[in-house]
Amino acid sequence: MAQVEELASKVPRLLRVRDVDGRTPLDYAIEFGAEDTIAKYKEAGGKTGAELAEAHEHVEAEAAKFDDFLSLAVQSNEEREQVAILLKLGELYQESDPLLAAKLYNCASFMAKNMFKLPEEQTQANGKLIELEAHLFAHYGIQAANVRLCRLDRE
Amino acid sequence: MIDDGYSFIDSISVQLDSAKKHERITRHQQEVRDIRSGLATQMAKSGMREVQQWLAQKVETLFHKLVDEVIKSFAKPPPCAYAFVSLGDLATKECGPSMKLSFMVLVDKCSHEVLEYFRLAVELLHLRVINLHETECKVLNGRSRSPIESGLSFDYTGEIPFRAGRFGAMRLVDTPERLARLQEPIYFDRDAALSFTLADSARYLYGQKALFDAYRIEVNKILDRQRGTSSVRLRQARAVQFLRSEAHAWRPKYNKEPNDEKYVCIRV
Numbered sequence: 111m112a113q114v115e116e117l118a119s120k121v122p123r124l125l126r127v128r129d130v131d132g133r134t135p136l137d138y139a140i141e142f143g144a145e146d147t148i149a150k151y152k153e154a155g156g157k158t159g160a161e162l163a164e165a166h167e168h169v170e171a172e173a174a175k176f177d178d179f180l181s182l183a184v185q186s187n188e189e190r191e192q193v194a195i196l197l198k199l200g201e202l203y204q205e206s207d208p209l210l211a212a213k214l215y216n217c218a219s220f221m222a223k224n225m226f227k228l229p230e231e232q233t234q235a236n237g238k239l240i241e242l243e244a245h246l247f248a249h250y251g252i253q254a255a256n257v258r259l260c261r262l263d264r265e
Numbered sequence: 266m267i268d269d270g271y272s273f274i275d276s277i278s279v280q281l282d283s284a285k286k287h288e289r290i291t292r293h294q295q296e297v298r299d300i301r302s303g304l305a306t307q308m309a310k311s312g313m314r315e316v317q318q319w320l321a322q323k324v325e326t327l328f329h330k331l332v333d334e335v336i337k338s339f340a341k342p343p344p345c346a347y348a349f350v351s352l353g354d355l356a357t358k359e360c361g362p363s364m365k366l367s368f369m370v371l372v373d374k375c376s377h378e379v380l381e382y383f384r385l386a387v388e389l390l391h392l393r394v395i396n397l398h399e400t401e402c403k404v405l406n407g408r409s410r411s412p413i414e415s416g417l418s419f420d421y422t423g424e425i426p427f428r429a430g431r432f433g434a435m436r437l438v439d440t441p442e443r444l445a446r447l448q449e450p451i452y453f454d455r456d457a458a459l460s461f462t463l464a465d466s467a468r469y470l471y472g473q474k475a476l477f478d479a480y481r482i483e484v485n486k487i488l489d490r491q492r493g494t495s496s497v498r499l500r501q502a503r504a505v506q507f508l509r510s511e512a513h514a515w516r517p518k519y520n521k522e523p524n525d526e527k528y529v530c531i532r533v
Contacts, residue, residue, distance in 0.1 A: 208392075209388065212395045212396070213395055213402035216395055216402070216413065217412045220398050220413050239290070240287060240290075242392060243286070243338070246388055246389060250384070250385040252381070253340035253341065255338050255340045
């Protein structure tokens with residue numbers, strides 16, 4: 111667990127997504143024999159430059175395995191699971207690529223509405239889409255219309 | 266901090282109009298569905314050219330509405346005069362059922378503040394187009410089929426502001442004079458398709474029309490320029506060059522054994 115936490119501090123995104131059983135990509139990396147990767151990363155911990163970059167590449171390769179896992183899950187027959195994974199993927203990309211996140215949320219919303227009839231998940235996806243607009247405004251530091259401003263508490 | 270004593274980050278948490286936003290998304294999705302159902306009726310009673318024009322008109326109206334909503338979603342008006350200009354099929358009214366959107370933005374001054382404003386405006390517009398439920402998402406780099414079929418969406422291979430193109434990022438948000446400069450031979454030689462689209466397939470969509478008129482004047486000024494001592498204008502030389510390249514690309518290929526190769530060289 112300590113290894114996982116250490117890696118998570120270096121590559122936070124690896125711990126931000128969980129499957130339906132609550133397992134993270136790193137849990138999978140460990141299970142499928144990624145001890146070498148983790149050891150290399152530990153060796154490089156605290157250093158900068160080529161070693162760290164190399165270790166980072168290894169961890170990214172493990173993340174690609176996670177993508178494969180998600181790919182299988184997307185093809186799952188469990189309808190609720192497919193929508194949940196798309197929503198999780200959207201969360202994963204929300205910071206780095208909000209428009210990709212929007213596409214993923216839209217897929218989740220579309221599937222929940224038109225394919226599986228899951229109103230709860232559809233509401234969840236729509237809520238996230240609405241949040242995205244505010245997120246974009248905040249990212250650029252530009253004020254949106256119809257926003258009530260709050261005075262900061264100053265000490 | 267956007268105003269003295271106020272935090273914008275704190276303020277977004279108290280947005281009160283999420284129900285209204287959701288209603289707006291649903292309304293636009295319904296409008297696209299109406300266009301799709303109307304398309305079938307049009308195809309049954311009109312010729313292809315009329316159908317294309319009808320479709321372009323409908324898409325343009327919707328696009329105009331989306332741009333208007335985006336501009337109004339800002340608390341402050343744009344920092345300068347601007348005009349949205351549609352490009353490609355939408356501008357030439359040759360819209361197909363896939364309905365891809367490409368456009369550029371003319372501004373009367375170009376500064377960091379202006380670019381940041383329109384970068385956000387383009388992203389918000391993109392978000393609203395994605396919300397129409399017609400932008401496909403290649404889940405996991407195409408390893409899984411998109412649940413949404415591709416339809417009315419941004420043209421990811423065409424002209425969109427700030428898109429990464431073959432020769433670096435295309436900004437396509439600039440003053441009329443500077444965007445008209447993309448007709449100069451140095452740019453034409455690099456990306457002829459872009460120059461052609463920006464010259465021939467551009468139509469005013471939203472904002473100050475005077476900027477678009479200024480753009481047309483600048484473009485015509487460059488294209489009507491005579492080359493050196495020759496009396497041939499740049500646009501004429503360009504047309505001949507284009508015809509030559511097309512004639513070469515589509516040249517017939519006659520072989521001794523006709524079944525060995527294709528008769529016509531098809532570009533891929």
